[in-house]
Amino acid sequence: MTPGENSFPEQGSEEAAAQAEVAIAAFKFLSAVYRGDLIQAWGYMHPILCLCWAQAWVEANRESLIASGHDPERTAHALASSAGGNHELWEHFARVMLHEMREAFPLDPDVAGIGANLRAVALDTELLYVHPLPPTSGVWEPDEFLEAYPLVMNLNDDRWTVLNWGYDAIPIPGFPPILDGASLGND
Numbered sequence: 014m015t016p017g018e019n020s021f022p023e024q025g026s027e028e029a030a031a032q033a034e035v036a037i038a039a040f041k042f043l044s045a046v047y048r049g050d051l052i053q054a055w056g057y058m059h060p061i062l063c064l065c066w067a068q069a070w071v072e073a074n075r076e077s078l079i080a081s082g083h084d085p086e087r088t089a090h091a092l093a094s095s096a097g098g099n100h101e102l103w104e105h106f107a108r109v110m111l112h113e114m115r116e117a118f119p120l121d122p123d124v125a126g127i128g129a130n131l132r133a134v135a136l137d138t139e140l141l142y143v144h145p146l147p148p149t150s151g152v153w154e155p156d157e158f159l160e161a162y163p164l165v166m167n168l169n170d171d172r173w174t175v176l177n178w179g180y181d182a183i184p185i186p187g188f189p190p191i192l193d194g195a196s197l198g199n200d
Contacts, residue, residue: 035139035166036127038173043122043143043164046114046178051107052098059167059174060093061183065190067092070106072189085188118162118179120145128161137168140181 038057045054055063067089071078075085083102091100098107125145132140142161148154163181166173177184182194 035141035173039127039141039143039164039166039175040122042175042178043120043125046111047120047122049111051111055095055098057175059169059176061186062174062176062178064089064093064186065184065192066110067106068186068188068190069192070109073109089188114178118143118145120162127164134165134181135183138176138183139166140164141166 042054042057045051045057058066070092071085071089078085078088088102092102092106095103098104100106120143124147125143126147128142128144134140141164143164144159144161146159148157148159162179163177164175164179165177165181165183167176168174177192180193182192185191
């Protein structure tokens with residue numbers, strides 16, 4: 014093979030391999046969520062996102078949880094660290110969270126695509142755009158607008174994890190958690 018003939022410069026192939034790693038991890042998460050398997054999706058999520066999702070669910074169900082004897086903060090932390098969905102409320106939590114994600118950000122992972130360019134958000138944190146549908150012509154046209162959902166990925170313990178889905182912000186745990194970054198800087 015001659016230089017330039019179906020080959021990448023070494024740096025280009027390393028960058029492509031790194032981008033592929035991020036995209037593969039993202040698709041594993043998306044496939045699990047859209048197949049309805051939050052336990053598997055949990056394994057691809059960053060602990061901060063797990064906590065934020067648990068806190069959001071707990072906040073939405075605060076009164077009924079307190080009435081049934083659950084401490085909201087402990088419940089959120091227990092759900093977030095629930096290995097294999099072993100918490101007594103996991104089934105209810107998973108059903109609601111999966112429904113909300115699929116309703117808010119509808120897509121079929123078998124058809125969806127991820128933009129080729131990674132965008133650095135912070136150290137070891139990349140922003141991807143997930144396109145639910147391919148372009149109608151099959152080819153991306155200049156200035157063509159297609160719906161896309163942001164997905165923030167973070168290199169955590171030498172593996173790429175989902176730090177946020179549907180929002181381009183780094184989530185902040187709390188009651189309520191901040192997933193969309195809307196209230197950041199509004200003090």
